[in-house]
Amino acid sequence: MTILAMDTSNQLLGVAIVKDGITLGEHVMHGHRDHSVRLLPAIEQLMKETKTAPEDLDRIVVGQGPGSYTGVRISMATAKTMAWALDIDVIGVSSLEALAYQGQLFSGYVCPFFDARRGQVYTALYASSPNSMEQVEEAVNPLFTEWLEQLRDKGEKVLFLSPDIEIYRDIITETLGDQAVIPENSMHYARPSVLAQIGAARQADNLHQIVPDYVRLTEAESNWLKQQEQQK
Amino acid sequence: MKTSELILAIETSCDETAAAVIEGGTVIRSNVVASQIESHKRFGGVVPEIASRHHVEQITIVIEEALQQAGVEKKDLDAIAVTQGPGLIGALLVGVNAAKALAFSIGKPLIGVHHIAGHIYANRLEQEFAFPLLALVVSGGHTELVLMKEHGSFEVIGETRDDAAGEAYDKVARTLQLPYPGGPRIDKLAAEGKESIDFPRAWLESESYDFSFSGLKSAVINTLHNAKQKGETYPPADVAASFQASVIEVLVGKTLRAAEEYGAKQVIVAGGVAANSGLRAALEQAFADKQADLLIPPLALCTDNAAMIGAAASISYHQGKFADLAMNARASMPL
Ligand SMILES: [Zn+2]
Numbered sequence: 037m038t039i040l041a042m043d044t045s046n047q048l049l050g051v052a053i054v055k056d057g058i059t060l061g062e063h064v065m066h067g068h069r070d071h072s073v074r075l076l077p078a079i080e081q082l083m084k085e086t087k088t089a090p091e092d093l094d095r096i097v098v099g100q101g102p103g104s105y106t107g108v109r110i111s112m113a114t115a116k117t118m119a120w121a122l123d124i125d126v127i128g129v130s131s132l133e134a135l136a137y138q139g140q141l142f143s144g145y146v147c148p149f150f151d152a153r154r155g156q157v158y159t160a161l162y163a164s165s166p167n168s169m170e171q172v173e174e175a176v177n178p179l180f181t182e183w184l185e186q187l188r189d190k191g192e193k194v195l196f197l198s199p200d201i202e203i204y205r206d207i208i209t210e211t212l213g214d215q216a217v218i219p220e221n222s223m224h225y226a227r228p229s230v231l232a233q234i235g236a237a238r239q240a241d242n243l244h245q246i247v248p249d250y251v252r253l254t255e256a257e258s259n260w261l262k263q264q265e266q267q268k
Numbered sequence: 269m270k271t272s273e274l275i276l277a278i279e280t281s282c283d284e285t286a287a288a289v290i291e292g293g294t295v296i297r298s299n300v301v302a303s304q305i306e307s308h309k310r311f312g313g314v315v316p317e318i319a320s321r322h323h324v325e326q327i328t329i330v331i332e333e334a335l336q337q338a339g340v341e342k343k344d345l346d347a348i349a350v351t352q353g354p355g356l357i358g359a360l361l362v363g364v365n366a367a368k369a370l371a372f373s374i375g376k377p378l379i380g381v382h383h384i385a386g387h388i389y390a391n392r393l394e395q396e397f398a399f400p401l402l403a404l405v406v407s408g409g410h411t412e413l414v415l416m417k418e419h420g421s422f423e424v425i426g427e428t429r430d431d432a433a434g435e436a437y438d439k440v441a442r443t444l445q446l447p448y449p450g451g452p453r454i455d456k457l458a459a460e461g462k463e464s465i466d467f468p469r470a471w472l473e474s475e476s477y478d479f480s481f482s483g484l485k486s487a488v489i490n491t492l493h494n495a496k497q498k499g500e501t502y503p504p505a506d507v508a509a510s511f512q513a514s515v516i517e518v519l520v521g522k523t524l525r526a527a528e529e530y531g532a533k534q535v536i537v538a539g540g541v542a543a544n545s546g547l548r549a550a551l552e553q554a555f556a557d558k559q560a561d562l563l564i565p566p567l568a569l570c571t572d573n574a575a576m577i578g579a580a581a582s583i584s585y586h587q588g589k590f591a592d593l594a595m596n597a598r599a600s601m602p603l
Contacts, residue, residue: 072361076368076593090373105317106358109324110365117366120328121342121373244329247321256315 038092041232042079042115043099044071045108045131045248046150047199050099050228051078053086057236059229060086066225071110079114090122097235099226100128101248102158102175103150108248116243125240130249132175133234134226135197136162140169142217144193148226151200155179158251161187164195177252180204184211193217199224273346273585276334276370277578278327280363281355281383282408283314285326288574289338289345293582296393297338299568299575302326305449312448313438320358327366334574342374349581352380352591353598354409360597368593379581380591383572384410384603385422387538389583390569390576402532402560404523406547407539408434408451411479411519413526414603420583422603425526426477433515434541436481440488440511444504455544458512461505465491467514477522484514516550523551527560536563542570 041052049065063078083089098115101108108131119126135148142164149159157180161173176183187194188211195217196208201224208216253261272292279286283304289297304322308314335342350367353360364380371378387410388403403414411433413426431439434451441450446457467487470480488511495502527535535555541547548564555562569576584590 070596072365073594073596075365076372080372080593090375105320106361109320109358109362112324113327113362113365114369116324116328117331117369118373120332121370244332245325247324250321254315254317254321256311256318260310 037094037236038088039095039097039232039236040079040093040118041097041228041235042075042111043131043134043226043228043231044075044111045099045101045103048225049074049078050226050231051075051082052228052232053082053088054229054232054236060088062227062229064225064228071107075110075114093122093124095125095127095235095240097127097129097232099131099134099231101131102177102251103131105250108250112246112248116246119243126243126246127235127238128241128246128249129231129234129238130160130175131226132158132160133162133171134231136160136164136169137230137234138197138223138226139164139195141166142195144195145172145187145190146195146197147187148197149180149200150198151203152177155181157183159183175249175251181207181211184208188212188215191215195219197224270346273582274340274344275347275349275379275578275581275585276331276345277349277381277574277581278331278363278367279351279386279572279574279577280323280327280359281351281353282359282572283308283319284572285323285330286572286574287330287334288578289334289340290575290578290582293579294392294396296575297340298334299573300330300334300337301573302330309448312442314356316356316358319356320362323359323362327362331366331370345374345376347377347379347581347585349379349381349577351383351386351577352595353383353601355383355599357597357599360599364595364597368595372593377590378593378595379584379589380595381577381580381584382601382603384412384414384538385580386576388414388416388536389580390538390565390573391536391563392579393569393575394565395563398533398561400530400532401534401536402523402527402530403536403538404519405538406433406519406541408432408438410539411481413477413522415526415530420587424603426479426522428479428481430480430482431485433479433481433519434539436485436515437541439485443489443492444507451541451544454508454512455546457505457508458546461503461507461509463510463513464506465502465510467510469514469518471518471521477526479518479522481515484511512546516547519547520550520554524554524558527558532560534563535560538565538570540571543567
């Protein structure tokens with residue numbers, strides 16, 4: 037089975053081609069800008085270099101977010117349309133989960149997160165042991181300070197993984213002390229080949245219905261809901 | 269290069285997710301539009317983030333439907349076209365990335381289309397162009413007079429210096445507390461009222477083809493505000509009729525003068541406001557005994573659709589103007 041994996045939901049632009057569990061190639065670019073300009077050329081280049089034709093693909097795995105609303109839509113629109121055009125499966129994988137797998141050799145809790153501005157993050161919680169990675173908390177959009185207190189109360193070691201780690205490093209160590217494990221810089225980025233690996237084992241999503249996991253409503257919608265609430 | 273090429277076109281610049289198959293630039297094989305008006309209504313206007321979210325939900329559905337209705341297979345397509353801009357950037361990005369993905373996957377050339385070129389070319393789905401051609405483009409985001417001397421060449425000879433005509437319609441509609449979308453409601457209301465209030469006409473410099481609608485908009489708001497303070501009211505139908513009369517007089521007056529100066533063989537009206545019945549009637553009357561032929565597309569082709577993008581793309585196809593996979597969406601771009 038040949039898989040094309042892609043994710044543009046955060047700073048990283050990642051594309052990978054994995055055939056029968058073997059990574060043929062990966063392309064990773066850092067920096068939030070121009071995902072829309074770079075994604076298709078990156079796919080084209082990687083497919084050329086790995087001698088993979090579009091017809092050779094069996095499934096497409098896409099990072100479903102959360103992250104930048106625009107970023108996550110770029111890869112989702114691309115993945116959906118490619119899968120439709122080639123008549124193959126599309127599988128959405130949480131971008132947080134892909135990042136959590138950077139801690140797959142860790143024993144304890146793994147907390148991947150992305151900055152969501154104004155002190156908020158997109159995060160989830162996984163329990164990792166060398167042979168398994170289990171999600172224990174759904175993707176949420178909390179104030180990071182409150183989330184950290186919850187993690188501290190668990191009383192166990194937590195591995196933090198995030199491309200935005202530097203924004204929050206101090207507050208993490210202040211709140212969790214010895215409980216917090218923060219690895220070297222290179223560990224804070226999800227590899228697109230890992231996305232493919234996770235997606236290889238999953239059931240296909242409904243092609244027309246798959247959408248990004250934004251985790252939160254648009255501002256207009258939440259304001260509208262508040263208004264409705266007040267009018268009751 | 270064949271003349272009856274089949275182009276799949278995609279349009280997502282605002283709040284319609286649309287796809288169409290156009291044959292030879294003039295024949296509509298299918299024209300699918302998924303409108304989002306219902307979901308933006310409660311917010312009183314288009315919310316860009318919500319529009320973008322809907323586009324991702326709809327994009328493959330409308331593309332599939334466009335091919336099915338056209339009875340065309342992917343492999344039969346000769347090119348993929350998409351609105352590159354101008355428009356809401358988040359919305360455009362969905363269409364642009366879908367188009368790139370599709371073009372790459374099935375190995376077909378990609379064509380980026382200017383949204384306004386699309387609106388103008390909507391008319392070619394009805395009648396072949398004759399040059400020089402003058403286009404009056406009026407929509408929520410645009411008020412422009414465009415001169416075309418040949419296919420694919422656009423010279424903007426006049427444009428709005430502030431609000432687009434459609435914007436003024438929306439704001440006046442809100443002042444009159446008409447539900448969204450306001451333009452068609454004012455048009456309807458205007459037909460029931462009489463022109464009893466003398467609103468200003470912004471002619472600007474005598475030789476200018478530019479437009480300005482913000483003064484008119486303010487005049488309407490101030491008139492209603494002052495009346496309210498004095499405990500008076502104007503019948504909304506009369507306000508609508510008087511406002512619309514001012515907009516139309518300027519639009520028609522400048523179009524007529526430009527058509528004569530440039531010796532236009534055809535005058536075409538494009539964009540969402542081309543659906544306005546008051547404007548249509550006034551233009552028909554003004555051009556009844558003129559040399560230039562007046563073309564106004566049927567209602568379904570006035571509002572945003574992908575058929576018009578396919579029609580415009582056909583010209584690029586024959587001129588060999590293709591985009592590469594690094595093409596990006598552009599919120600604003602010159603015609
Ligand atoms: Zn338009």
